[in-house]
Amino acid sequence: MLEADFKYIIDTLFALFAMVLIIFMVPGFAMLEAGLVRTKNVTSVLTVNVMIYAVASMAFLLLGFDLAFGSWESANLSIWAFFLFQMAFVGKTINIMSGGVSERVRIIPLSMYAVIMGAVIYPLVVNISWGADLLAGTLLDLEMYDLAGSTVIHSTGGWALLAAILIIGSRKGRYVNGAIRVIPASNIPLVVLGALLLWIGWFGFNGGSVGSISSVESANTVAKTIMNTNTAGLAGAIIAGILMHLRYKLFDITMILNGALGGLVAVTAAPDLYGTYEPIIIGAVGGALVVFAVPFFDRLQLDDPVGALSVHLVNGIWGTLAVGIFTDHSLLAQMKGIAVVGVFAFMTSYIVIFVINRFSRFRAEDDEQVQGMDVSECGVEAYPEFKRAI
Numbered sequence: 001m002l003e004a005d006f007k008y009i010i011d012t013l014f015a016l017f018a019m020v021l022i023i024f025m026v027p028g029f030a031m032l033e034a035g036l037v038r039t040k041n042v043t044s045v046l047t048v049n050v051m052i053y054a055v056a057s058m059a060f061l062l063l064g065f066d067l068a069f070g071s072w073e074s075a076n077l078s079i080w081a082f083f084l085f086q087m088a089f090v091g092k093t094i095n096i097m098s099g100g101v102s103e104r105v106r107i108i109p110l111s112m113y114a115v116i117m118g119a120v121i122y123p124l125v126v127n128i129s130w131g132a133d134l135l136a137g138t139l140l141d142l143e144m145y146d147l148a149g150s151t152v153i154h155s156t157g158g159w160a161l162l163a164a165i166l167i168i169g170s171r172k173g174r175y176v177n178g179a180i181r182v183i184p185a186s187n188i189p190l191v192v193l194g195a196l197l198l199w200i201g202w203f204g205f206n207g208g209s210v211g212s213i214s215s216v217e218s219a220n221t222v223a224k225t226i227m228n229t230n231t232a233g234l235a236g237a238i239i240a241g242i243l244m245h246l247r248y249k250l251f252d253i254t255m256i257l258n259g260a261l262g263g264l265v266a267v268t269a270a271p272d273l274y275g276t277y278e279p280i281i282i283g284a285v286g287g288a289l290v291v292f293a294v295p296f297f298d299r300l301q302l303d304d305p306v307g308a309l310s311v312h313l314v315n316g317i318w319g320t321l322a323v324g325i326f327t328d329h330s331l332l333a334q335m336k337g338i339a340v341v342g343v344f345a346f347m348t349s350y351i352v353i354f355v356i357n358r359f360s361r362f363r364a365e366d367d368e369q370v371q372g373m374d375v376s377e378c379g380v381e382a383y384p385e386f387k388r389a390i
Contacts, residue, residue, distance in 0.1 A: 006214070007076075007212075007214035007215070008076065008077060008078075008214075010213060010214040011076055011077040011211075011212050011213065011214045012077040012078040012081045014077075014208070014212070014213040014214075014222075015077055015078075015081040015082060015084070015085045015208060016081050016084065016085075017204070017208075018085060018204035018205075018207060018208025018209075019081070019084045019085045019087075019088045019204065019208070020204065021200065021201050021203055021204025021205070021207075021208070022085070022088035022089065022092075022201055022204045022205050022208070023088055023201075024197050024200060024201040024204075025092060025095075025197065025198050025201035025202075025205070026049065026050075026053050026091065026095075027194070027197055028194050028195070028196075028197030028198035028200075028201055029049055029092075029095040029099060029194065029198065030045070030046050030049035030050070030194065031190045031191070031193045031194030031197060032099070032190070032191055032194025032195055032198065032257075032306065033045045033049065033098075033099045033102055033194070033305075033306055034046055034187065034190050034194070034382075035185055035186065035187040035188060035189070035190030035191035035192075035193075035194060036099075036102075036185045036186075036191055036254065036305055036306050037102050037103050037185075037186060037305055038103065038183065038186050038372070039186045039187075039372075039382060039383045040371070040372025040373070040374055040375075040381070041102065041103045041372055041373045041374060042186070042187075042374065042382035042383065043373075043374040043378045043380050043381060043382045044102075044107065044372075044373035044374050044377045044378055045099075045102055045373075046382070047107060047377070047378055048098050048102075048105070048107055048110060049095065049098070051107060051110075051111050051114070052091050052094045052095060052098060052110075052111075052114050053091045055111050055114045055115055055118065056090045056091045056094050056114045056115070056117060056118030057087050057090060057091060057118065058118075059090075059114070059115045059116075059117075059118035059119035060086075060087050060090045060118045060119065060122075060123065061083075061087065062119070063119040063120070063123070064090065064118050064119045064120070064122065064123035065083055065086065065087070065123070067119075067120065067123040067124065067127060068086070068122075068123035068124075068126040068127050068130075068131040068132070069086075069126075069127075069131045069132055070127075070131065070132035076211075076212065077212075085208055086126075088204075089149065089153055089205075090117075090118045090122055091114075091118075092153055092157065093117060093122050093153050093156050093157040093160070094113075094114050094117050094118070094157065094160075095157070096154065096157025096158060096160070096161055096308050096312045097113075097117075097157050097160040097161040097164055097308075097349075098110060098114075099305070099306040099308050100161040100164070100165060100304040100305070100306060100308040100309060101161070101164050101165060101168055101362070102305045102306065103171050103305055103369065103373065104168065104169075104170075104171045104172070104363050104364050104369055104373075105164075105168065105362055105363065105364070105373075106360070106361065106362060106363070106364055106377060107377050107378075108360055109356050109357065109360040109361065109362045110362065112356050112360065113349075113352060113353060113356060116352050117160065117349075117352075120348075121156075121160075121345065121348050121349065121352070122156060124344070125152055125156050125341055125344065125345060126152060128140075128141075128142050128340070128341075129142050129144065129146060129151075129152045129337070129341070130146075130152065140340055142333075142336070142337045142340060142341075143330065143333040143336070143337070144320065144323075144333055144334050144336065144337025144338070145269065145270060145273075145323050145327070145329045145333075145334070146269045146270075146320060146323075146337065147206065147209050147210075147225075147268070147269060147270055147271065147272055147273075148205055148206045148209035148268045148269070148271070149205075149209075149268055149269075150265060150266065150267075150268045150269035150315070150316045150317075150319035150320045151269065151316055151317070151319075151320045151337055151338055151341050151342075152341065153268075153316075154265045154268065154312040154313070154315070154316035154319075155312070155313055155316030155317055155320070155338065155341060155342060155345070156316075156341060156345040157308070157312055157313075158308065158309055158312040158313025158314075158316055159313065159341075159342050159345035159346040159349060160345055160346070160349035161304070161308055161309060161312075161313065162302070162309060162313065162346060163346050163349040163350035163353055164349070164353055164362070165302050165303065165304065165309075166302075166350070167350070167353050167354055167357055167362065168353075168357075168362045168363045169303070169363060170301060170302075170303030171183070171303055171305070171369060172366045172369045172370065174301075174303045175301045175303070180298050180299075183305070185254055188253060188254070191253070191254055191257065192253065192257065195257035195258075195260065195261060198261060198264075199230075199233055199260065199261075199264065202229055202233070202264050202268075203226045203229060203230070205229075205268070206225050206226065206229045206267075206268055206271050206272075207222050207225050207226040207229070209225075210222045210225055210272055221272050224271075224272065225271045225272045226271075228267060228271040228272075228274050228278075228279040229264060229267055229268070229271045229279075231267075231276075231279040231280060231283060232263040232264055232266060232267035232271070232279040232280070232282055232283030232286065233260045233261075233263050233264045233267075233283060234260070234263075234283065235263050235279065235280045235281075235282075235283030235284040235286075235287065236259040236260045236261070236262050236263020236264065236266070236283040236284065236286045236287030236290070237256050237257070237259050237260035237263070237287065238259075238284070238287070239259060239283075239284040239287040239288050239291075240255050240256050240258065240259020240260070240262075240287040240288070240290060240291050241255075241256045241259070243287075243288060243291045244256070244291060247291075254307075255290070255291060255294070258290050258294070258307045258310065258311050259286070259287030259288075259290050259291065260287070261290075261311045262283075262286040262287050262289060262290035262310065262311045262314070262315045263282070263283030263284070263286040263287050263315075264283075264286075265286065265311055265312055265315040265316055265319055266282050266283060266285065266286035266289075266315040266316075266318050266319035266322060267279050267282050267283055267286075267319060267322075268319055269319040269320045269322065269323045270319075270322070270323045270326075270327060270329075273323070273326075273327045273329075274326060274327075278322075278326045281326075282318075282319065282322045282326070285318060285322075286315045286318060286319065289310065289314050289315060289318060290307065290310045290311055290314070290315070293309065293310035293314045294307050294310045297309050297310060317338055317342075320334050320337060320338050321334055321335065321338070364376060364377075
Protein backbone atom coordinates (compact mmCIF):
# COMPACT_ATOMS: atom_id res chain seq x y z
CA MET A 1 0.00 0.00 0.00
CA LEU A 2 1.28 3.45 -0.90
CA GLU A 3 1.99 5.83 1.96
CA ALA A 4 -0.43 8.40 0.49
CA ASP A 5 -3.20 5.80 0.37
CA PHE A 6 -2.53 4.79 3.96
CA LYS A 7 -2.73 8.42 5.14
CA TYR A 8 -5.95 8.90 3.16
CA ILE A 9 -7.53 5.89 4.88
CA ILE A 10 -6.35 6.88 8.36
CA ASP A 11 -7.55 10.48 8.02
CA THR A 12 -10.89 9.30 6.64
CA LEU A 13 -11.33 6.97 9.61
CA PHE A 14 -10.31 9.78 11.97
CA ALA A 15 -12.91 12.16 10.48
CA LEU A 16 -15.63 9.51 10.77
CA PHE A 17 -14.69 8.76 14.38
CA ALA A 18 -14.66 12.47 15.27
CA MET A 19 -18.07 12.85 13.58
CA VAL A 20 -19.50 10.09 15.76
CA LEU A 21 -18.21 11.83 18.90
CA ILE A 22 -19.80 15.10 17.77
CA ILE A 23 -23.11 13.34 17.13
CA PHE A 24 -22.98 12.23 20.78
CA MET A 25 -23.64 15.90 21.49
CA VAL A 26 -27.16 15.47 20.06
CA PRO A 27 -28.27 13.37 23.07
CA GLY A 28 -26.03 15.60 25.16
CA PHE A 29 -28.02 18.73 24.34
CA ALA A 30 -31.28 16.76 24.56
CA MET A 31 -30.59 15.38 28.04
CA LEU A 32 -29.18 18.66 29.36
CA GLU A 33 -32.22 20.63 28.20
CA ALA A 34 -34.69 17.93 29.26
CA GLY A 35 -33.27 18.04 32.77
CA LEU A 36 -33.30 21.83 33.02
CA VAL A 37 -36.93 22.35 31.93
CA ARG A 38 -40.09 21.42 33.82
CA THR A 39 -41.49 17.91 33.41
CA LYS A 40 -44.48 19.19 31.42
CA ASN A 41 -42.14 20.34 28.64
CA VAL A 42 -39.68 17.44 28.37
CA THR A 43 -41.18 15.64 25.35
CA SER A 44 -41.32 18.93 23.44
CA VAL A 45 -37.66 19.63 24.16
CA LEU A 46 -36.63 16.13 23.07
CA THR A 47 -38.70 16.41 19.89
CA VAL A 48 -37.09 19.74 19.05
CA ASN A 49 -33.62 18.24 19.44
CA VAL A 50 -34.40 15.31 17.14
CA MET A 51 -36.04 17.54 14.54
CA ILE A 52 -33.13 19.99 14.56
CA TYR A 53 -30.67 17.18 13.87
CA ALA A 54 -32.79 15.81 11.02
CA VAL A 55 -33.94 19.04 9.39
CA ALA A 56 -30.72 21.04 9.68
CA SER A 57 -28.57 18.14 8.49
CA MET A 58 -30.78 17.59 5.44
CA ALA A 59 -30.70 21.30 4.60
CA PHE A 60 -26.91 21.27 4.86
CA LEU A 61 -26.72 18.21 2.59
CA LEU A 62 -28.94 19.69 -0.11
CA LEU A 63 -27.77 23.32 -0.04
CA GLY A 64 -25.52 24.35 2.83
CA PHE A 65 -22.36 22.37 2.11
CA ASP A 66 -22.05 23.74 -1.43
CA LEU A 67 -22.59 27.27 -0.15
CA ALA A 68 -19.97 26.82 2.55
CA PHE A 69 -17.19 25.08 0.64
CA GLY A 70 -17.98 25.57 -3.04
CA SER A 71 -17.20 22.04 -4.19
CA TRP A 72 -17.37 18.35 -3.27
CA GLU A 73 -13.66 17.66 -3.66
CA SER A 74 -11.02 16.50 -1.20
CA ALA A 75 -7.52 15.15 -1.85
CA ASN A 76 -6.56 14.21 1.70
CA LEU A 77 -9.56 12.16 2.86
CA SER A 78 -12.90 10.93 1.59
CA ILE A 79 -15.18 13.82 0.67
CA TRP A 80 -18.06 11.87 2.22
CA ALA A 81 -16.21 11.73 5.54
CA PHE A 82 -15.41 15.44 5.31
CA PHE A 83 -19.06 16.21 4.61
CA LEU A 84 -20.28 14.12 7.55
CA PHE A 85 -17.81 15.81 9.89
CA GLN A 86 -18.97 19.26 8.79
CA MET A 87 -22.62 18.21 8.90
CA ALA A 88 -22.23 17.16 12.52
CA PHE A 89 -21.53 20.81 13.45
CA VAL A 90 -24.66 22.30 11.90
CA GLY A 91 -27.26 21.23 14.43
CA LYS A 92 -25.13 22.43 17.35
CA THR A 93 -25.55 26.03 16.25
CA ILE A 94 -29.34 25.66 16.32
CA ASN A 95 -29.30 23.61 19.54
CA ILE A 96 -27.79 26.63 21.27
CA MET A 97 -30.69 28.78 20.08
CA SER A 98 -33.45 26.23 20.71
CA GLY A 99 -32.38 25.45 24.27
CA GLY A 100 -32.50 29.10 25.23
CA VAL A 101 -36.13 29.49 24.10
CA SER A 102 -37.36 26.25 25.67
CA GLU A 103 -40.75 25.99 27.40
CA ARG A 104 -42.48 28.55 25.16
CA VAL A 105 -41.42 27.82 21.57
CA ARG A 106 -43.49 25.99 18.94
CA ILE A 107 -41.89 23.20 16.94
CA ILE A 108 -43.04 24.11 13.39
CA PRO A 109 -41.66 27.69 13.21
CA LEU A 110 -38.48 26.57 14.96
CA SER A 111 -38.04 23.83 12.34
CA MET A 112 -38.53 26.43 9.59
CA TYR A 113 -35.75 28.48 11.11
CA ALA A 114 -33.56 25.36 11.38
CA VAL A 115 -33.90 24.83 7.62
CA ILE A 116 -32.73 28.38 6.86
CA MET A 117 -29.93 28.23 9.42
CA GLY A 118 -28.69 24.89 8.06
CA ALA A 119 -29.04 25.88 4.40
CA VAL A 120 -27.96 29.54 4.39
CA ILE A 121 -27.00 31.38 7.59
CA TYR A 122 -24.51 28.94 9.11
CA PRO A 123 -23.01 27.95 5.71
CA LEU A 124 -22.35 31.63 4.93
CA VAL A 125 -20.55 32.03 8.26
CA VAL A 126 -18.48 28.95 7.42
CA ASN A 127 -17.83 30.28 3.92
CA ILE A 128 -16.19 33.48 5.16
CA SER A 129 -14.18 31.73 7.87
CA TRP A 130 -13.28 28.10 7.00
CA GLY A 131 -14.69 27.69 3.50
CA ALA A 132 -14.73 29.20 0.01
CA ASP A 133 -14.29 32.75 1.43
CA LEU A 134 -16.47 35.04 -0.66
CA LEU A 135 -15.06 38.03 1.27
CA ALA A 136 -11.46 37.33 0.22
CA GLY A 137 -9.67 40.51 -0.80
CA THR A 138 -12.27 42.83 0.76
CA LEU A 139 -12.08 44.93 3.91
CA LEU A 140 -14.30 42.36 5.62
CA ASP A 141 -11.99 39.43 4.80
CA LEU A 142 -11.68 37.45 8.03
CA GLU A 143 -8.17 36.69 9.26
CA MET A 144 -9.57 35.39 12.54
CA TYR A 145 -8.14 32.12 13.88
CA ASP A 146 -10.94 29.87 15.09
CA LEU A 147 -9.98 26.20 14.92
CA ALA A 148 -13.29 24.59 15.90
CA GLY A 149 -15.77 27.43 16.19
CA SER A 150 -15.79 29.53 19.36
CA THR A 151 -17.19 32.23 17.07
CA VAL A 152 -18.19 30.32 13.93
CA ILE A 153 -20.43 27.90 15.84
CA HIS A 154 -20.93 28.97 19.44
CA SER A 155 -21.22 32.73 19.03
CA THR A 156 -23.31 32.28 15.89
CA GLY A 157 -25.77 30.20 17.89
CA GLY A 158 -25.63 32.68 20.75
CA TRP A 159 -26.39 35.67 18.52
CA ALA A 160 -29.29 33.75 16.98
CA LEU A 161 -30.60 33.01 20.47
CA LEU A 162 -30.40 36.67 21.48
CA ALA A 163 -32.43 37.61 18.40
CA ALA A 164 -34.99 34.91 19.19
CA ILE A 165 -35.41 35.96 22.83
CA LEU A 166 -35.93 39.59 21.83
CA ILE A 167 -38.74 38.55 19.49
CA ILE A 168 -40.31 35.68 21.43
CA GLY A 169 -40.02 37.07 24.95
CA SER A 170 -39.81 35.28 28.28
CA ARG A 171 -41.78 32.34 29.67
CA LYS A 172 -45.08 33.10 31.37
CA GLY A 173 -44.45 33.88 35.02
CA ARG A 174 -40.68 34.10 34.75
CA TYR A 175 -40.56 37.81 35.58
CA VAL A 176 -43.36 39.19 37.76
CA ASN A 177 -43.52 42.91 38.58
CA GLY A 178 -39.79 43.23 37.94
CA ALA A 179 -38.93 40.30 40.21
CA ILE A 180 -37.21 37.15 38.94
CA ARG A 181 -39.17 33.96 39.63
CA VAL A 182 -36.81 31.00 39.93
CA ILE A 183 -37.90 27.92 37.95
CA PRO A 184 -35.77 25.00 39.18
CA ALA A 185 -34.47 22.17 37.02
CA SER A 186 -36.70 19.09 36.98
CA ASN A 187 -34.14 16.29 36.62
CA ILE A 188 -30.58 16.82 37.84
CA PRO A 189 -29.32 13.35 36.78
CA LEU A 190 -30.33 14.14 33.18
CA VAL A 191 -28.52 17.48 33.40
CA VAL A 192 -25.34 15.73 34.53
CA LEU A 193 -25.63 13.05 31.84
CA GLY A 194 -26.24 15.63 29.12
CA ALA A 195 -23.35 17.88 30.16
CA LEU A 196 -20.91 14.97 30.33
CA LEU A 197 -22.02 13.71 26.91
CA LEU A 198 -21.33 17.19 25.56
CA TRP A 199 -17.92 17.16 27.27
CA ILE A 200 -17.03 13.84 25.62
CA GLY A 201 -18.34 15.04 22.27
CA TRP A 202 -16.04 18.04 22.49
CA PHE A 203 -13.03 15.78 22.03
CA GLY A 204 -14.27 15.01 18.51
CA PHE A 205 -15.43 18.61 18.04
CA ASN A 206 -11.96 20.09 18.68
CA GLY A 207 -9.70 17.13 18.03
CA GLY A 208 -11.33 16.35 14.70
CA SER A 209 -10.96 19.97 13.60
CA VAL A 210 -7.20 19.49 13.40
CA GLY A 211 -8.07 17.66 10.17
CA SER A 212 -5.44 14.94 10.13
CA ILE A 213 -3.89 12.32 12.39
CA SER A 214 -1.83 10.39 9.84
CA SER A 215 1.61 11.76 10.74
CA VAL A 216 3.56 11.98 13.97
CA GLU A 217 3.22 15.76 14.01
CA SER A 218 -0.53 15.77 13.38
CA ALA A 219 -1.12 12.96 15.89
CA ASN A 220 0.70 14.98 18.55
CA THR A 221 -1.37 18.05 17.64
CA VAL A 222 -4.60 16.09 17.98
CA ALA A 223 -3.56 14.72 21.36
CA LYS A 224 -2.52 18.16 22.61
CA THR A 225 -5.78 19.65 21.31
CA ILE A 226 -7.87 17.10 23.20
CA MET A 227 -5.79 17.49 26.37
CA ASN A 228 -6.17 21.28 26.30
CA THR A 229 -9.89 20.93 25.62
CA ASN A 230 -10.31 18.74 28.68
CA THR A 231 -8.12 21.01 30.81
CA ALA A 232 -10.27 24.06 30.06
CA GLY A 233 -13.41 22.13 30.99
CA LEU A 234 -11.86 21.08 34.29
CA ALA A 235 -10.82 24.66 35.08
CA GLY A 236 -14.26 26.01 34.22
CA ALA A 237 -15.99 23.51 36.50
CA ILE A 238 -13.60 24.15 39.39
CA ILE A 239 -13.82 27.95 39.31
CA ALA A 240 -17.61 27.89 38.93
CA GLY A 241 -17.90 25.62 41.98
CA ILE A 242 -15.58 27.83 44.02
CA LEU A 243 -17.39 31.04 43.09
CA MET A 244 -20.82 29.57 43.82
CA HIS A 245 -19.68 28.38 47.23
CA LEU A 246 -18.06 31.72 48.05
CA ARG A 247 -21.21 33.57 47.05
CA TYR A 248 -23.98 31.26 48.28
CA LYS A 249 -22.22 28.72 50.54
CA LEU A 250 -23.64 26.03 48.24
CA PHE A 251 -22.41 23.88 45.35
CA ASP A 252 -24.88 24.26 42.46
CA ILE A 253 -24.22 21.33 40.12
CA THR A 254 -26.04 23.02 37.23
CA MET A 255 -23.75 26.04 37.50
CA ILE A 256 -20.66 23.86 37.90
CA LEU A 257 -21.54 22.00 34.72
CA ASN A 258 -22.30 25.20 32.84
CA GLY A 259 -18.94 26.50 34.06
CA ALA A 260 -17.29 23.46 32.53
CA LEU A 261 -19.17 24.00 29.27
CA GLY A 262 -18.15 27.66 29.31
CA GLY A 263 -14.51 26.64 29.61
CA LEU A 264 -14.91 24.18 26.76
CA VAL A 265 -16.48 26.84 24.52
CA ALA A 266 -13.74 29.32 25.36
CA VAL A 267 -10.84 27.00 24.49
CA THR A 268 -12.46 25.83 21.24
CA ALA A 269 -10.93 28.67 19.19
CA ALA A 270 -7.33 27.46 19.54
CA PRO A 271 -6.73 24.35 21.68
CA ASP A 272 -4.09 23.28 19.16
CA LEU A 273 -1.98 26.39 19.82
CA TYR A 274 -1.88 26.55 23.60
CA GLY A 275 0.63 25.10 26.02
CA THR A 276 -0.22 23.44 29.32
CA TYR A 277 -1.21 26.49 31.36
CA GLU A 278 -3.10 28.77 28.98
CA PRO A 279 -6.18 26.47 28.87
CA ILE A 280 -6.34 26.61 32.67
CA ILE A 281 -6.55 30.41 32.59
CA ILE A 282 -8.92 30.49 29.61
CA GLY A 283 -11.20 27.80 31.09
CA ALA A 284 -11.21 29.43 34.53
CA VAL A 285 -12.17 32.81 33.09
CA GLY A 286 -14.84 31.04 31.03
CA GLY A 287 -16.32 29.39 34.11
CA ALA A 288 -16.29 32.67 36.02
CA LEU A 289 -17.98 34.48 33.14
CA VAL A 290 -20.84 31.97 33.25
CA VAL A 291 -21.36 32.54 36.98
CA PHE A 292 -21.62 36.29 36.51
CA ALA A 293 -23.38 36.34 33.14
CA VAL A 294 -26.37 34.19 34.14
CA PRO A 295 -27.72 36.68 36.72
CA PHE A 296 -26.74 39.57 34.45
CA PHE A 297 -28.98 38.32 31.63
CA ASP A 298 -31.74 37.64 34.15
CA ARG A 299 -31.59 41.24 35.33
CA LEU A 300 -32.09 42.26 31.70
CA GLN A 301 -35.10 39.89 31.62
CA LEU A 302 -33.57 37.82 28.84
CA ASP A 303 -35.12 34.48 29.74
CA ASP A 304 -32.67 31.67 28.99
CA PRO A 305 -33.62 28.42 30.79
CA VAL A 306 -30.38 26.61 30.01
CA GLY A 307 -27.85 29.46 30.30
CA ALA A 308 -26.92 29.27 26.61
CA LEU A 309 -26.21 32.99 26.25
CA SER A 310 -23.73 32.82 29.10
CA VAL A 311 -22.08 29.59 27.99
CA HIS A 312 -21.99 30.00 24.21
CA LEU A 313 -22.27 33.69 23.32
CA VAL A 314 -20.20 35.19 26.13
CA ASN A 315 -17.54 32.48 26.04
CA GLY A 316 -17.53 32.28 22.28
CA ILE A 317 -16.46 35.92 22.31
CA TRP A 318 -13.99 35.43 25.17
CA GLY A 319 -12.43 32.36 23.59
CA THR A 320 -11.89 34.11 20.27
CA LEU A 321 -10.33 37.12 22.00
CA ALA A 322 -8.10 34.78 24.03
CA VAL A 323 -6.39 33.64 20.83
CA GLY A 324 -5.17 37.20 20.28
CA ILE A 325 -4.08 37.47 23.91
CA PHE A 326 -2.22 34.16 24.35
CA THR A 327 -0.84 33.50 20.84
CA ASP A 328 0.85 35.43 18.04
CA HIS A 329 -2.42 35.89 16.15
CA SER A 330 -3.62 39.49 15.88
CA LEU A 331 -6.06 40.58 18.56
CA LEU A 332 -7.46 43.12 16.10
CA ALA A 333 -8.14 40.38 13.56
CA GLN A 334 -9.89 38.33 16.22
CA MET A 335 -12.04 41.32 17.20
CA LYS A 336 -12.94 41.98 13.56
CA GLY A 337 -13.99 38.35 13.14
CA ILE A 338 -16.21 38.53 16.22
CA ALA A 339 -17.82 41.75 14.97
CA VAL A 340 -18.44 40.60 11.39
CA VAL A 341 -19.88 37.23 12.39
CA GLY A 342 -21.87 38.79 15.24
CA VAL A 343 -23.53 41.45 13.11
CA PHE A 344 -24.30 38.98 10.32
CA ALA A 345 -25.61 36.19 12.58
CA PHE A 346 -27.74 38.50 14.72
CA MET A 347 -29.22 40.55 11.88
CA THR A 348 -30.02 37.63 9.59
CA SER A 349 -31.47 35.56 12.44
CA TYR A 350 -33.55 38.48 13.66
CA ILE A 351 -34.97 39.10 10.19
CA VAL A 352 -35.69 35.42 9.51
CA ILE A 353 -37.31 34.84 12.91
CA PHE A 354 -39.32 38.07 12.60
CA VAL A 355 -40.65 37.07 9.18
CA ILE A 356 -41.50 33.50 10.18
CA ASN A 357 -43.13 34.80 13.34
CA ARG A 358 -45.50 36.94 11.26
CA PHE A 359 -47.29 33.89 9.81
CA SER A 360 -46.34 31.10 12.25
CA ARG A 361 -45.90 32.35 15.79
CA PHE A 362 -42.86 31.07 17.65
CA ARG A 363 -44.29 31.74 21.10
CA ALA A 364 -46.96 29.47 22.54
CA GLU A 365 -50.02 31.05 24.14
CA ASP A 366 -50.02 31.53 27.91
CA ASP A 367 -52.58 28.78 28.53
CA GLU A 368 -50.49 26.36 26.45
CA GLN A 369 -47.45 27.19 28.54
CA VAL A 370 -49.41 26.59 31.73
CA GLN A 371 -50.64 23.24 30.45
CA GLY A 372 -47.23 22.32 29.15
CA MET A 373 -45.76 22.15 25.66
CA ASP A 374 -45.87 18.34 25.72
CA VAL A 375 -49.66 18.36 25.48
CA SER A 376 -50.14 21.18 22.98
CA GLU A 377 -47.21 20.37 20.68
CA CYS A 378 -46.67 16.61 20.96
CA GLY A 379 -49.70 14.94 22.53
CA VAL A 380 -47.31 12.76 24.52
CA GLU A 381 -46.23 13.57 28.07
CA ALA A 382 -42.80 12.46 29.24
CA TYR A 383 -44.08 11.95 32.79
CA PRO A 384 -47.86 11.37 32.52
CA GLU A 385 -48.13 10.09 36.08
CA PHE A 386 -46.80 13.35 37.50
CA LYS A 387 -49.08 16.26 38.26
CA ARG A 388 -48.10 19.12 35.99
CA ALA A 389 -46.83 22.16 37.84
CA ILE A 390 -47.88 25.65 36.81
